[in-house]
Amino acid sequence: MAQITADSINITVDGELAEAQVGETVLTVCRRMGKDIPTLCHHEGVEPYAACRVCLVEVTAGARQELVPSCQYPVSDGLVIQTDSQAVRDARRVVLELLLARCPKSDVVVDLARRYGVTETPYPTDDPDETCILCGLCVRVCEDVLGVGAIGFADRGIDREVGVPFDEASEVCIGCGACVAVCPTGHVCSIDDGLVRRMETWKTELELEECEVCGRPFATVKQLDHIRGLLPEHVPLNRICPVCRRSQAVQRLSEACSIVVDNLGATAGQDGIENLKSL
Amino acid sequence: MIAPAAKNIASAGQLDQLRQRLRVDAERYKVNIAVCGGTGCQAYDCQAVIDAFDQELARRDLKDTVRLRCTGCHGFCERGPLAVISPSGLFYQQIKTEDVPEIVDKTIIGGEVIERLLYREPITKDRIREESEVPFYKHQQRIVFGANGIIEPTNIDDYIAVGGYQALAKVVGALSAQEVIDIVLRSGLRGRGGGGFAAGRKWEITRDQGGDTKYVICNADEGDPGAYMDRSILEGNPHSVLEGMLIGAYAIGAAEGYIYVRAEYPLAVRNIGVAVAQAEEAALLGENILGTGFNFKVRISRGAGAFVCGEETALIASVEGRLGTPSAKPPFPAQRGLFGMPTNINNVETWANVPQIISRGADWFAGTGTPKSKGTKVFSLVGKINNTGLVEVPMGITLREVVFDIGGGIPKGRKFKAVQTGGPSGGLIPESMLDLPIDFDELTGVGAMMGSGGMIVMDEDTCMVDIARYFMNFLREESCGKCTPCREGIKNMLHILTRICQGAGNEDDIGRLEALADGIGAAALCALGGTAPNPVLSSLKYFRDEYLAHVKEKRCPAGVCTALITLSIDAAKCKGCGRCVKVCPTDAISGGVKKAPAKIDQAKCISCRACFETCPFDAVTIV
Amino acid sequence: MGVDLEPVGRLCESHVSNRTSLVMLLQETQDKYGYLPREVLKQITREIDVPLARLYGLATFYRSFTLTPRGKHELCVCTGTACHVRGAPTVLQHLQRRLGVSPGETTEDGLFTLVTVNCLGACALGPLLVVDGKYHGKITVGEADELLSSLAEAAQQNPQ
Known part of the structure; x- marks a missing residue:
């Protein structure tokens, strides 16, 4: 960078x-x-x-x-x-x-x-359903950024492709969906179906975990285990979905604010208190 | 094999003493037999000839007075197996094991010449006794290859005896790093791997980078088809490469080096491995070399079958154990190379020139060649040529001299058409340019390039559209697939060329090829992609009429493109031997028995040319 | 079809202690097994911390690696430029037709693997066919046929 x-x-x-x-x-x-x-x-x-x-x-x-x-x-x-x-x-x-x-x-x-004024191409198409442009973002985010390496390039030249080794379900994919997020063409896709996340492109299925608060499936078990492994031991991992986490954070912030407001009450003017409350 | 005497050489003085002792030792041999053991001759089973000599010498109790060596490549691959017998310098070629007892009997003991085994000049029919008098060798100037035919590559003593590692001793003992770089700069040595970048300048840039860890790499991933000079140097004189790397490492400030060698070259892999081990034993690699405090070690990295790894950034990725896909420059390897450290990469031939430049001086080296291309260049002269082999010639020599004086012209009286240089990155040089002096810039100027030194001669039976298609097919296989223009563009160029060769092309295809070639050349990530269109562009430039014949008349003038040719058998020439009948895959040929002429059933014939290639009487004709 | 995984530990150990690259590890593994069995690659990922995807990528990128066992005999046609202009395509096409396989494939009976190589640097002998490491220079379609027949015959008389 x-x-x-x-x-x-x-x-x-x-x-x-x-x-x-x-x-x-x-x-x-x-x-x-x-x-x-x-x-x-x-x-x-x-x-x-x-x-x-x-x-x-x-x-x-x-x-x-x-x-x-x-x-x-x-x-x-x-x-x-x-x-x-x-x-x-x-x-x-x-x-x-x-x-x-x-x-x-x-x-x-x-x-x-x-x-760029290109509405048709003079060159033939091999597979009309092909959507992968081989930008490699999925592979690079999986290996270089996340350190997982579930997918990779295979073969070379015109036969190069991205995929799971031996074209079979990955044992190491954590189903985090980073590959889906970075794919510029929508070639890489996944579907959440009940308690299962299907990484369609990688022929891999993962179990989803339910949020401890709202009970909705929100992340794969492996993904949470992966994050657990990255955190220092003393830091607890909350198995809570982003929505609940956000509302909990808002809750905590407003509680904190009210303490601040109480403490500041004597010195700050009424406008200041209103401003803080609106946070 | 004789175990080397070179062990733990602690100083330049000891190296000198050893060399003198080895020379005295050598005097006890009255006769030296140097059998070529290069890959070409190995393919002719020279090992059987060497074994026969060994047995014969032992049987006659001659092993104390006759020294038998299996040397590196002598260059004249067309005539193998071959041997030079010294001191007379007698040159025997196409030796069979049955000839060996006679050679020992008559030549070695009796001092007689066996006329039959001498090279015969094809035109004058004169028998030539000495290697240096054979026209193939006579016009050459052998600097890099000088010792190839004399020394045993698997014995470091041989290299030391002919003055090996003296340049290293001079450098580490008496010269500063800057002085070494100045000499190389002044010599005008340019990289022999293709680009032709000034070697001294490259060293300087790497040396001037910050940090303590730097690397030197020897690029021995000689991937251009039809080019095998580097292999022959590694096979025949590996220590010259190590010595060059040692000198470069000293000048650059590197303590570690890698040799990246193509796996398709098993003998080169073996010989360079032996050389590294022997140099380590001799303490010429390792710590405190020649007692000067200079440290340098070398590791060998075997390629795994990818042409693109000849490209510097891909080579580095491959040495590191990653996919051999190039990355964009800058940063250049000199700035951030192997393991992220400044790295200087030169190819085998470049490194092998270095000890000579140090020993004989920059002015001596610069005395050969043209104003901007100094020294010699080794070429592999192959294809439709009488004298296939490796030739080392001064820069500035004309193509005509190489093809006709050294190469002996085109076989079977066919007409010369073009020389292809620079492999898949290079181009074609037509007959009208045969008087072009060979130098880096002249070749680039006509749309070809020096490349690593492959020189493939083509005659009138070579189809230039097919050659362009051949190279695009090669590159389609070898493109790494990382960047869009190279991956998709080459595929489409091949598609168009295949269509033309099949007779399904039209005139628009030529314009489409040119547009694609320009686009790929401008947009590709690395040199492989950037130069990939060259074979197409240069064939279009000089042989456009052949393209037009394919697309307009649906005709292949050279008679190569199977979809555009019709084969028939000339009954007057056919002897009815039946060979064509046997090889025909579609049973299209009848007759050809009991001396009755064969006949091709055109309805069944698939124009595979098998009969044409097989017929010993030239009775199969192509229209 | 069990593959002996026992040597994998030693191969990985030597890779770690000699600081060799992954490419070298795969080369040594292939030297040992003749090809890169899937189980062996998986075992390597367990021995050293490297994703299978990376090994698979290397094994399919570099042409000297193969994921399937080779046939009893290897027929290698040099397709270098010098061999090309001297008629290698005719020989290669003929072998393809006769064996019914493309370069890189093995015949169903496991007898022959047909491969090509970009250049062996024995251009004086072109076109060149290498059968089990032995060079056959200036090969013609007829000679190639005879070689094939004699190998097939020998295999029939001496089945393993």
Whole structure:
């Protein structure tokens, strides 16, 4: 992840001078400036991957001009960036034509392609139902962020795919659903059915646990065990759903407030007390 | 095998003493026999020849006066198994085990020459006695390969005896890191792996990074099909690579190195493993090398079958035990490489040049070559060429000299069509450019590239559309699949090319290919994808008419694309031997018995060309 | 179809103590078993803390690994460029047709595994067919046929 340091540098984006921090990526700076750069394999919570190639921008460093992935490319002093040059648009268009041929039914791909004037692709489609663009976010969030590694890449080249090893139910998947949340195309999906969470894409079923307060199933047993393992021993794990947790937190806060209000009552004015109560 | 005498060498002085002692020891041998033991000759079963020599020498009690060596590759793979007998330098080729007693009898004892085993110049029909006089060798300049045919790669003593590790002694004893880098910079040595980046500059960048832990890596993942120079160096002179790495590590400030070697090269894996073990025994690898306080150790990492691992970032991922998928640069390996540390990667041939540059000086090295490409380059000259083999030539030599003077031209009197260089990242060089001097920038300028040094010669029977299709198929198999343009784009280029080869292409397909090629080249993540379109673009540039013949006339001018050809048997040439009848998978050939000419039933024929390849009388014709 | 899991412990131990990479561990495992049995990969995940998905990813990414046992004889056609221009495709297609398998597959009788390799660097001998490690240079379709027949015949006379 980009580290923000005190070192400020100057770059030029589409002819406009801008300030950036050493360690930032081109994408971060450009987005801050309100530039429209599409991404598919990028997610703030995961390390840059530079695989989908729709975020390409044109940079000039010295005499060299090249297309680079903005999601990963670090800014440097004097860097000149073009986010919408002819070369950028041409390259994105080719990439989108290829993705459209791969995933003709993916709304995300179809919409993005349309924005670049691609409404049909010259290339054939192998599987009209394919929705995975191989951005790898599910695999990366599972292994790099959560440290679970239930899913992975298999094979290579055009045969590359994401999935569970040997295409059989995973013994280690905790059913946390992070893969579902980060998937940009909806390829990865899960369904909660009674006390069972079905990770459809990974052919894996997990038992759900009921909230200690409201009794609704809210998280998988394995997920809670996983979190338990990450917490220090003395910290208790409440097996409570997010909704109940939120209302409990509100409850606690208002109790705390009333104590504060009681204590402050003598010194604070009436307006201050009303403000605190409204929290 | 003789156990090496090199053990625990504690100083440069001891190394020198050992070398002198080894030279004196060597004098007791009156005759030296060097049998080529490279992979090419092993395929001709040179081991049987070596065993026969060993038995014969033992039987005649000659083992104390005749030294038999199984050396690395001599280069002339076309003529194996081969041997050089010194001091006369007699060069025997295509030796059979049955020849061995006669060689020992007549040549080694009797001092006679066996004419039959000499190389015969195909045009003048002269018999040539010495290796250096054979045209294949005569035009070469062997710096990197100099010792290959002389030393036994599995014995460190041999390398030390010819001056090995002297450059290391000089470096660690008398030169600062900066002085070493300056020499390499001044020599003009450029990386031999493909990119041609200045080696000294690369070392400098790695050295200048902060931190104490740095690595050097030897890239021996020679993946370009038709290229096997690096393998032959590792097989034949592994210590030259280790010595180069030691010198580089000293200059860069690395204490650990890795050799990433292709698993498809079992002999190279074995020989470099033996070399590392012997160098450790000799204390030339390890702690306090030659008593100077310099430490360096080497680990060997075997590749697991992925072309993309020749790319630096993928190679690093693979050494670390991860999927060999490249990552975007920057950061470059020199900044953040193996295990996150600054790492310098050079290929085998680059490392092997280093000891020579240190020993003989930067000016000596820079004295060979062109203004921007110094020294020699080893090429593997293969394909439709008379003298297949490895050639080491000065930079700046023309392709014509390599193909015709050294390579002896095209077999069967066929017409030269093109040379393919640079493997799947490279391109084609047509006949009109045969006088092009070979150097990094000249080749890049015409849309080809030096690559690691594969030079595949093609004749009029090679279809250029098929070659483009071949490379796209290769890359489809070898793309890692990480980035969209390479993964999806190559698949679609292959799809179009296959369609054209099957006669189902149209003129629009050519434009589509060009658009895709441009897109992939600009948008791909790594060098594999970025250069993947080159074989297509260069064939379109120089052989567009062949594409047009396929799409417009549905004709394959070279007679290769099976869907576009018709085979028939010339009754006048057919001797009725029946070989074609046997190999035909669809029983389409009748006759061919008792000297009656064979005949192809076109309704059954699938144009697989099996009969064409099999017929010994050239009676099968293609239209 | 029990696979002996006993060597796995030692393989993993050597991997940990020698600090070798996972790729090397899988290479040594394959050297031991001839392929990478599913049970063995699962056992490795129990011995060392590594997700099965990562092992499976490596085993399917790198071509030298195989998850299925090989046939009794391995036929390897070099498909390097030099062999290609000298007629390797004809030989390969012929073997595919005759054996009824694609590269990477094993015949139903378990007798032959057909594989291809990108280049063995024995280009002087192209086209090249390697049968159980033995190189057969300048191979023709007819010679390949004869080799196949003699191997099949030997297997018939001497079934295991």
